[in-house]
Amino acid sequence: MIKGFPLVRNVSKLPQGSFGIPGLSHTTLAGSVLHGMKEVEVWLQTLAPGARTRVHRHSCEEAFLVLKGSGTLYLTTNMHPEFPGNPHEFRSFSNSTFLVPIDDVHQVWNTNEQEDLQILVIISRPPVKVFTYDDWFMPHTVAKLLFPIFWVAVCYQTPLERNEL
Amino acid sequence: MIKGFPLVRNVSKLPQGSFGIPGLSHTTLAGSVLHGMKEVEVWLQTLAPGARTRVHRHSCEEAFLVLKGSGTLYLTTNMHPEFPGNPHEFRSFSNSTFLVPIDDVHQVWNTNEQEDLQILVIISRPPVKVFTYDDWFMPHTVAKLLFPIFWVAVCYQTPLERNEL
Numbered sequence: 397m398i399k400g401f402p403l404v405r406n407v408s409k410l411p412q413g414s415f416g417i418p419g420l421s422h423t424t425l426a427g428s429v430l431h432g433m434k435e436v437e438v439w440l441q442t443l444a445p446g447a448r449t450r451v452h453r454h455s456c457e458e459a460f461l462v463l464k465g466s467g468t469l470y471l472t473t474n475m476h477p478e479f480p481g482n483p484h485e486f487r488s489f490s491n492s493t494f495l496v497p498i499d500d501v502h503q504v505w506n507t508n509e510q511e512d513l514q515i516l517v518i519i520s521r522p523p524v525k526v527f528t529y530d531d532w533f534m535p536h537t538v539a540k541l542l543f544p545i546f547w548v549a550v551c552y553q554t555p556l557e558r559n560e561l
Numbered sequence: 562m563i564k565g566f567p568l569v570r571n572v573s574k575l576p577q578g579s580f581g582i583p584g585l586s587h588t589t590l591a592g593s594v595l596h597g598m599k600e601v602e603v604w605l606q607t608l609a610p611g612a613r614t615r616v617h618r619h620s621c622e623e624a625f626l627v628l629k630g631s632g633t634l635y636l637t638t639n640m641h642p643e644f645p646g647n648p649h650e651f652r653s654f655s656n657s658t659f660l661v662p663i664d665d666v667h668q669v670w671n672t673n674e675q676e677d678l679q680i681l682v683i684i685s686r687p688p689v690k691v692f693t694y695d696d697w698f699m700p701h702t703v704a705k706l707l708f709p710i711f712w713v714a715v716c717y718q719t720p721l722e723r724n725e726l
Contacts, residue, residue, distance in 0.1 A: 403636065407626070407656045425658045426624040426683075433660070435622040435685030436601050457600040459591040461572070461681070471568065491572045493590045495598070516626070518591075518683050520600030 407440065415546035419447025419506070422547050428522035429544075429551045437522035439547075443467065443513045448505035451480065451529040453539070456521040458496040460504070462488050465513035469494050471502040472532070480532045501529065523548045572605065580711035584612025584671070587712050593687035594709075594716045602687035604712075608632065608678045613670035616645065616694040618704070621686040623661040625669070627653050630678035634659050636667040637697070645697045666694065688713045 405425075412423045424430050426438040443449075451470075460469075470483035480501035488494050496502050506513035527539040544552065570590075577588045589595050591603040608614075616635075625634075635648035645666035653659050661667050671678035692704040709717065 403634065403661070404651045404653050404657055404659045406654075407658060425626060426660055431660060433622060433624070434663075436624060436683055438624050438626070438658070438683055457598060459598070459601060459603050461590060461603070469568065486569045488569050489571075492569055493572060493603070494569045495591055495596060496568070498599075516681070518601055518603055520685065 413547065413550070415550070417447070417449075417546070419444030424547055425516075427548070429548050433522060435520065435522075437519050437524070439517040439519075441515050441517055443504070443506040443515075445506055445509045445511065447513075449503055450526075450542075451501060451503045451532060451534075452526050452542075453480075453499055453501045453529075454519070454524050454526050455499055456519050456524055457498055458520075459518045460488070460494045460496075461516040461518075462490050462492050462494075463514040463516060464490055465506065465511045466490060466508045467513040468505045468507040469496075469502060470505065470532075471496065471500055473497070473500055477536075479535050480529060483532055501532075578712065578715070580715065582612070582614075582711070584609030589712055590681075592713070594713050598687060600685065600687075602684050602689070604682040604684075606680050606682055608669070608671040608680075610671055610674045610676065612678075614668055615691075615707075616666060616668045616697060616699075617691050617707075618645075618664055618666045618694075619684070619689050619691050620664055621684050621689055622663055623685075624683045625653070625659045625661075626681040626683075627655055627657050627659075628679040628681060629655055630671065630676045631655060631673045632678040633670045633672040634661075634667060635670065635697075636661065636665055638662070638665055642701075644700050645694060648697055666697075 410423050414420045421442040423440045426433050466489040469486040472480040472483045526542040528542050529539050575588050579585050586607040588605045591598050631654040634651040637645040637648045691707040693707050694704050
């Protein structure tokens with residue numbers, strides 16, 4: 397009736413997964429493939445102490461809100477034309493936001509050894525196309541395309557429930 | 562250095578206002594005019610018991626995450642061509658999301674008499690152009706354009722701080 401998807405969802409009943417990434421717990425709160433979003437996507441992620449994302453970039457906007465814990469955002473501003481180069485380090489903390497400019501290479505790392513880092517992640521232009529780097533000196537030309545991203549890929553591998561169509 | 566705006570912000574130090582709306586506290590966590598966002602915008606809002614938004618619609622996507630409290634989302638799916646008509650009622654609760662389809666007329670109301678409703682609001686295509694209705698039976702043709710919205714309008718009325726330019 398409401399364009400085929402439920403409007404209200406209980407976050408604690410949404411599927412949660414690590415998708416093979418050590419220390420990650422990911423939940424898609426509002427997703428393109430899962431929920432029909434076309435312009436924004438919202439994720440809830442928890443990174444255990446020491447857990448981190450890959451070094452990566454994407455041609456979309458990204459905003460984070462730190463709900464719990466603290467960590468470090470590493471980011472380069474694409475000043476170097478061939479590879480990301482040494483990133484800037486930004487400390488983030490509970491009840492802080494951080495904004496990632498479009499195409500800037502970045503990495504989120506739970507550098508707090510004591511507690512989980514829980515973040516809300518908001519991106520534009522879903523589903524996201526991610527380019528990953530093995531390190532900060534890998535040339536842009538050989539960055540690897542990761543598409544669909546793990547938690548979207550899984551949607552294509554398992555039958556969709558009828559009420560998610 | 563980083564495209565002219567700080568990347569990490571302490572939410573508790575961001576400006577907060579009611580913008581003349583009884584019972585509202587609004588903070589722009591990631592904004593187009595304030596912070597240079599181009600594709601998504603993120604707001605933190607608290608509605609006191611009984612407080613509500615206007616009946617309104619906008620040509621952008623919107624996702625809410627209820628952080629505290631509970632309330633009611635009223636929404637019509639534009640089934641009637643001339644006016645919104647009687648809305649559906651959706652109960653929302655702490656740790657739930659709700660998604661508002663593009664152009665659907667809706668209203669958020671803190672119908673819980675005991676506690677504040679705290680929500681995170683995510684919209685696409687900022688700055689938002691809102692069309693407001695006096696009630697659910699006001700014709701679409703006379704809905705009033707509210708642009709810029711209160712918390713964006715104020716940015717144009719007060720000098721920007723140098724570090725926000």
